Amino acid sequence: xxxxxxxxxxxxxxxxxxxxxxxxxxxxxxxxxxxxxxxxxxxxxxxxxxxxxxxxxxxxxxxxxxxxxxxxxxxxxxxxxxxxxxxxxxxxxxxxxxxxxxxxxxxxxxx
Amino acid sequence: xxxxxxxxxxxxxxxxxxxxxxxxxxxxxxxxxxxxxxxxxxxxxxxxxxxxxxxxxxxxxxxxxxxxxxxxxxxxxxxxxxxxxxxxxxxxxxxxxxxxxxxxxxxxxxxxxxx
Numbered sequence: 480x481x482x483x484x485x486x487x488x489x490x491x492x493x494x495x496x497x498x499x500x501x502x503x504x505x506x507x508x509x510x511x512x513x514x515x516x517x518x519x520x521x522x523x524x525x526x527x528x529x530x531x532x533x534x535x536x537x538x539x540x541x542x543x544x545x546x547x548x549x550x551x552x553x554x555x556x557x558x559x560x561x562x563x564x565x566x567x568x569x570x571x572x573x574x575x576x577x578x579x580x581x582x583x584x585x586x587x588x589x590x
Numbered sequence: 591x592x593x594x595x596x597x598x599x600x601x602x603x604x605x606x607x608x609x610x611x612x613x614x615x616x617x618x619x620x621x622x623x624x625x626x627x628x629x630x631x632x633x634x635x636x637x638x639x640x641x642x643x644x645x646x647x648x649x650x651x652x653x654x655x656x657x658x659x660x661x662x663x664x665x666x667x668x669x670x671x672x673x674x675x676x677x678x679x680x681x682x683x684x685x686x687x688x689x690x691x692x693x694x695x696x697x698x699x700x701x702x703x704x705x
Contacts (some may be wrong), residue, residue, distance in 0.1 A: 513694065522596070522683050522698040523634075568633060576622050576687040578694065580633040 481506045485581035486502055493589050498556035500584045502569035507547045511572040514543050514554050516565045517583070523568065527554070559588045592618050594686045596697025603653040603674055603704055611669045611700045613684030617662035618695075620686035627680040628699075640667050659691070 482505045492498060502512070519575040527536045527543040529552070535544040540557040552561050556563055566585045570578040603609050613623055622641050626634040638654075639663035640646040648654045656678075657702040658670040667686075671678055683699040 501704075515696075520681075520699070520701065523685075523696040525694060525696070570634075572694075575639070576624070576694070577636060577639065578624070578634075578685075582633040 481509070481573075481579045482554060483571055483579050483581040485567075485569060485574050485584050487584060488582065489585040489587075491587040491589065492559055494561060496559055496588075498554075498559050498563070498586060498588075500525070500554040500556075500567050500569075500583055500586070503569045504550045504552075504579075506571075507550050509547065509571040510574045511576065512543075512545050512552045513570050513572060514541075514552075515568045515570065517568060518565050526567075540554050545549040546548060557585075561588050592686070592688070592695040594620075594684065594695045594697045596684055596700060598700060599698060601703070603702070605675055605704055606673055608670055608672045609674055609702060611671075611682055611684075612703075613667045613669070613686070613697050615665045615686045615695070618686075618688050620665065620667075620688055622687045623661055623667035624685045624687065624694075625659060625667075625669050626683045626685070630681075634683060637669075647702045651689060671702065674702070676704045678702065679704045697698075 484503045513528045514526040529545040542555045545552045566583040568583045570580045595614045612626045625637045638646045640659045646659035661667040684697040685694045686689045
């Protein structure tokens with residue numbers, strides 16, 4: 480069974496620093512890998528979706544890479560802002576649309 | 591973009607009663623909808639997968655008689671927590687998946703508190 484791990488569980492950085500969030504998965508036969516943002520008590524906002532054939536995706540200050548052979552994905556957030564404070568979840572997807580989530584990394588960006 | 595509406599956002603009910611949560615895809619047809627449960631400080635755990643017009647597929651350990659899922663149309667799925675107990679208190683989130691795109695759209699979640 481696929482297991483998804485996110486390290487660290489929590490991260491605090493001063494505004495302006497770059498953020499690096501790590502996600503690892505045990506089964507490299509993934510269909511896709513997705514990063515989400517969750518604000519306290521809210522649902523999920525999709526940030527980036529990387530198909531298994533892709534190595535990275537970019538959107539604005541966000542960049543996500545995927546290395547299936549090593550079972551890792553990394554989310555980079557450039558020039559962090561206080562508004563980036565949230566919990567970031569990664570999830571591996573199968574061809575049926577099922578997602579296996581990591582426990583998330585709680586990010587605090589201090590002004 | 592794709593929008594999924596989930597209602598109610600927050601509900602408090604008495605132990606022993608049933609609660610229905612709705613998940614609607616507003617501007618696309620969802621071939622598949624997923625229901626997740628999230629405990630505080632933990633990640634989302636998939637409860638069940640529902641496809642329009644067929645019975646839901648439940649994950650191991652999820653009681654199908656307690657968590658009734660109906661997916662009557664391509665835009666609506668409902669989760670009914672029957673005979674709710676305090677241990678059912680949790681955050682429930684739905685997501686909709688369309689064959690037209692590869693992404694997943696999530697509802698805003700329902701905070702259920704059973705007293």
